[in-house]
Amino acid sequence: MHPIRKKRLTIVLFLLVGLSVAVGLTAYALRQNINLFYDPSQISAGEAPVDVRIRAGGMVEEGSVVRDPESLKVEFLVTDYSASVPVEYVGILPDLFAEGQGIVAMGRLNNEGRFVADQVLAKHDENYMPPEVAGALEKASQAETKSAAENAKPATY
Amino acid sequence: MWQFFHKLGSPKWFFGISTRFMPWLLMSGILLLMAGVVWGLAFAPKDYLQGNSYRIIFIHVPTAFMAQSVYIMMASAALVTLVWRMKLADVFVKAVTPVGLVLTFLALFTGAVWGKPTWGTWWIWDARLTSMLILLFLYGGVIALDRAINDEKSAARAVAVLVLVGVVNIPIIKYSVEWWNTLHQPATFKLTEKPSMPAEMWVPLLLSVLGLYLIFGWLACIRMQTEILSREQRTRWVKEFVMKGKV
Numbered sequence: 001m002h003p004i005r006k007k008r009l010t011i012v013l014f015l016l017v018g019l020s021v022a023v024g025l026t027a028y029a030l031r032q033n034i035n036l037f038y039d040p041s042q043i044s045a046g047e048a049p050v051d052v053r054i055r056a057g058g059m060v061e062e063g064s065v066v067r068d069p070e071s072l073k074v075e076f077l078v079t080d081y082s083a084s085v086p087v088e089y090v091g092i093l094p095d096l097f098a099e100g101q102g103i104v105a106m107g108r109l110n111n112e113g114r115f116v117a118d119q120v121l122a123k124h125d126e127n128y129m130p131p132e133v134a135g136a137l138e139k140a141s142q143a144e145t146k147s148a149a150e151n152a153k154p155a156t157y
Numbered sequence: 158m159w160q161f162f163h164k165l166g167s168p169k170w171f172f173g174i175s176t177r178f179m180p181w182l183l184m185s186g187i188l189l190l191m192a193g194v195v196w197g198l199a200f201a202p203k204d205y206l207q208g209n210s211y212r213i214i215f216i217h218v219p220t221a222f223m224a225q226s227v228y229i230m231m232a233s234a235a236l237v238t239l240v241w242r243m244k245l246a247d248v249f250v251k252a253v254t255p256v257g258l259v260l261t262f263l264a265l266f267t268g269a270v271w272g273k274p275t276w277g278t279w280w281i282w283d284a285r286l287t288s289m290l291i292l293l294f295l296y297g298g299v300i301a302l303d304r305a306i307n308d309e310k311s312a313a314r315a316v317a318v319l320v321l322v323g324v325v326n327i328p329i330i331k332y333s334v335e336w337w338n339t340l341h342q343p344a345t346f347k348l349t350e351k352p353s354m355p356a357e358m359w360v361p362l363l364l365s366v367l368g369l370y371l372i373f374g375w376l377a378c379i380r381m382q383t384e385i386l387s388r389e390q391r392t393r394w395v396k397e398f399v400m401k402g403k404v
Contacts, residue, residue, distance in 0.1 A: 005241060008239055008240045009236075012236060012240060013320075015318075015321070016321060020325050023329070027329070028335075034284050034337045035281075035338040036284070036339050038285040039325060039338065057338060072180070072292075085239045093277075094275070095274065095275075096207070096275055096276075104281075104340050118280075120277070121277045121281065121340060122275060122277055123276065123340055124206060124275055124276075124342055125342050126344060127354065128358055130205065130355065130357075131205040133205070134206075
């Protein structure tokens with residue numbers, strides 16, 4: 001390669017590497033600000049500030065949703081399977097909201113460690129499948145737990 | 158190999174060769190895109206959770222994927238501009254920037270339309286959405302910088318530096334969903350694993366991505382040809398081309 005071109009290439013590569021390091025360090029330093037939400041472990045460990053507008057995210061714990069029959073108030077637990085945080089919210093929930101589904105809630109943490117949300121967004125995962133497949137998978141996993149309980153052969157599907 | 162490289166640098170040679178395969182690019186691109194989009198929108202099974210609203214994926218993913226691919230191609234061309242001073246590389250950058258801008262806008266727009274029914278919001282400042290918005294501004298910035306400098310050579314260098322600086326954003330877009338907590342879900346397609354959707358969903362998706370790629374190729378060629386004609390308007394071959402209608 002021509003020496004001038006080699007020099008130019010080196011300069012450009014240096015520029016790129018330096019820039020990537022700078023951006024990488026900035027992103028690393030700001031990681032808590034770039035994170036969209038606190039997860040329940042962070043909140044129960046006291047990492048999230050109290051009475052400041054923050055977001056909390058995680059899974060809605062199975063069987064924890066309690067709806068007030070008189071109003072739009074809903075209470076549920078948000079969990080990351082190692083800790084859970086009680087959330088209360090008044091308003092209409094998105095269609096995808098369900099037990100076992102991921103959510104991100106915006107609101108304030110009060111002194112009792114309850115999260116008072118003013119907005120609840122549903123989060124979905126990267127898995128897509130036809131309803132029949134989802135149904136079959138559910139059946140299969142139920143059959144498996146059943147057969148495991150009976151100590152029989154695992155279900156084939 | 159070097160001879161091919163030098164030939165590729167000749168605008169006249171590129172003009173002649175691209176005219177020959179452009180119809181094929183356009184035809185196969187339209188066919189694949191039509192097949193992918195019709196299959197995806199009308200015949201693919203619906204999703205167990207999102208129902209039919211997930212079908213916008215067949216437009217959202219191809220545009221978002223292309224928006225990033227176009228930028229990577231632009232950055233490679235910018236490197237060639239800076240190191241080898243090849244004119245055609247600069248022509249490419251200038252020709253495809255508006256295409257990338259439109260693709261990024263479409264990705265953001267379809268994402269917002271998808272986000273409203275599924276997440277419950279049009280927009281959220283999470284890392285994926287924000288870095289994609291930065292990509293939109295980068296495309297806009299490249300166009301603005303190019304227009305702001307009159308001299309062709311200094312414009313080419315300034316634009317190339319800006320494009321290369323912006324390429325840092327591409328891995329951030331790609332890995333934002335893994336490095337940080339985001340509302341946007343992680344990637345369905347990974348190089349090392351099976352896609353987390355059945356074949357009757359990912360095949361149409363792949364077809365529309367390929368189709369859009371080919372259509373982009375056609376758009377790039379026709380826009381590069383226009384740029385070449387306007388830059389080389391004083392040369393003999395362009396004058397002859399305009400008089401006779403062929404190279």
